Amino acid sequence: MIVGAGIIGLATAFRLARRGHAVTLFDPEPASGATYAAAGMIAPTAEIAPGEEENYRFQRGAIDAWREMASEIEAVTRRRVAIVQTGTLIVGWDASDRRLIDQFRSVATEFGAPMRDATRDGEPELFEGLTARISEGLVMAEDGWLDPDEAVSCLMEANEALGVRLVRERVRLAGASHDGVEVETESGRTLADYGVVTTGANGLPDGLTVPKSPTVRPVRGVTVRVRSLDRSALPTVRAYVRGRAFYMVSRPGGYCVLGATAEEKSQPLVEVGELQRLLRDGLDIVPELEAAPLLEIRNGLRPATTDLRPFFVALEERGWSWSSGHYRHGVTLAPLAALDALSAIKPS
Ligand SMILES: Cc1cc2nc3c(=O)[nH]c(=O)nc-3n(C[C@H](O)[C@H](O)[C@H](O)COP(=O)(O)OP(=O)(O)OC[C@H]3O[C@@H](n4cnc5c(N)ncnc54)[C@H](O)[C@@H]3O)c2cc1C
Known part of the structure; x- marks a missing residue:
């Protein structure tokens, strides 16, 4: 299960579902957070800042990663997210x-x-x-852009086609269950093998222990x-x-x-x-x-994190991970962030 359907949660759900996982995605209002405001620039070079060389190297692969994910989305929906590379x-x-x-x-x-x-x-x-x-x-x-509204709409359609269950409810409590993870929402409890929190700047739902590091502001x-x-x-x-x-x-x-x-x-x-x-x-x-x-x-x-780097970390509660800290680059990094979940979660 995934908590939070911004661009990171939607891309993560898509890649996990493509790999054959049964995915449930929780969000009372999908893509209503930072993703909604984003301009959609994929601009590794223009985003260069002192001390952020590692971010730059990582982001240089983002346009290709988006093109690849756009092809995967197209294979499912016949709709293609336009990636425009005009610099x-x-x-x-x-x-x-x-x-x-x-x-x-x-x-x-x-x-x-x-x-x-x-x-x-x-x-x-x-x-x-x-x-x-x-x-x-x-x-x-080398810089480019996409339209985040279009990317969200294509990902939502692809996720639906792949059988991702979208529950339009807020997760108010999350934790480990007997042999997996569980969340509580308005309509009751949901159980799963693994959980990924992708709530952007909103932090972790109650019940999950906030690590000392990384922190998100x-x-x-x-x-x-x-x-x-x-x-x-x-x-x-x-x-x-x-x-x-x-x-x-x-x-x-x-x-x-x-x-x-x-x-x-x-x-x-x-x-x-x-x-x-x-x-x-x-x-x-x-x-x-x-x-x-x-x-x-x-x-x-x-x-944003203190060192301005995104992260994918395992939480103290067994089965839970947290993917966040994408700061001003979450649209850019979404296909790469989704790969982190793919390597952490193996099909059962
Ligand atoms: C003004 C602005 C411009 C930007 N421009 C760019 C840009 O040009 N290029 C770029 O790469 N990046 C840009 N960004 C950054 C990018 O938008 C973010 O890094 C990215 O959207 C973060 O995505 P996210 O999915 O982690 O978080 P969000 O988009 O914030 O999504 C989090 C989701 O979690 C849900 N949620 C929260 N709590 C719960 C809960 N308890 N239960 C269920 N759901 C919950 C929320 O409803 C929300 O939909 C911009 C950001 C802003 C604000």
Whole structure:
């Protein structure tokens, strides 16, 4: 059984079911957490940060891992999750933001990451829609994105086709049973051989012992969806603006995801100030957002660990594992996280 149907729980359920396991998945509201807010970037290079070389190396396999899982999903549903690899363009708003790009360049060079400089004069199309004051940037061609709403919908359909039982109830108590694991929900007790907790930033259900390490804390993020320019065939725009990070992921038809705030806060809400900063940064980088129809504002809690690494650990209670800590990379890492469960749980 799996507790939590965000992108990690859905991908884990899919891979276990494909391997022949009978899977029950519990979630009162599937994909309503961080997965709902995510922009869906699979951007190992643009996500490079000092001290996160191991994360970078791990994530470099993510696009291929997603393509493989998309083929597996297609084999079950005849629907394919689109994985778009148009790269990332990083730009800076002012001189100090451009210095941040220089720092980024030196860390990325140290990691051996592929990238190149680009100028508006040399490649004007790359700068389409960006403010005229930006005339240079860094291109990382290997990065890509998917639409998390599409990925969730395909995974839900594939899981149903594979016989995964989705119970739309919250697990209020979990523990070890006589010869396996058990959970308690509104409709009663459910028993299974193994249990995996994939509740993102929500932590463990009552009854399971929280280990001393790793620990998970929530980092709130907001994304705004608007109808604006269609840059879907061009690199995703990322920018440093007055020291803050901004991005715009543009999908076909001009559905654009603007993101994202990062607040060390656990309340699932949107503060006016954080929204104002995000939109102001966006307007400075992409002036035509001024007239863009606002479609939706979403927020979610990223599950972060102290060392910013994801984990799959066995819990003290026999038969239980915990898969979390995917922080700002859970969509990227979902197919790889699901492999952890495959190697830990053997078919009975
Ligand atoms: C604003 C924002 C933008 C992001 N952008 C990106 C991006 O571009 N690329 C990327 O790779 N990552 C991105 N991320 C990170 C990514 O969204 C997360 O790492 C990922 O969604 C975590 O997935 P999860 O399944 O662990 O958790 P969640 O998606 O939070 O899912 C947890 C699920 O568990 C359920 N649950 C909780 N408690 C219980 C219980 N007791 N019983 C049953 N169910 C329970 C919840 O209802 C929820 O559906 C972003 C995150 C945010 C917030």
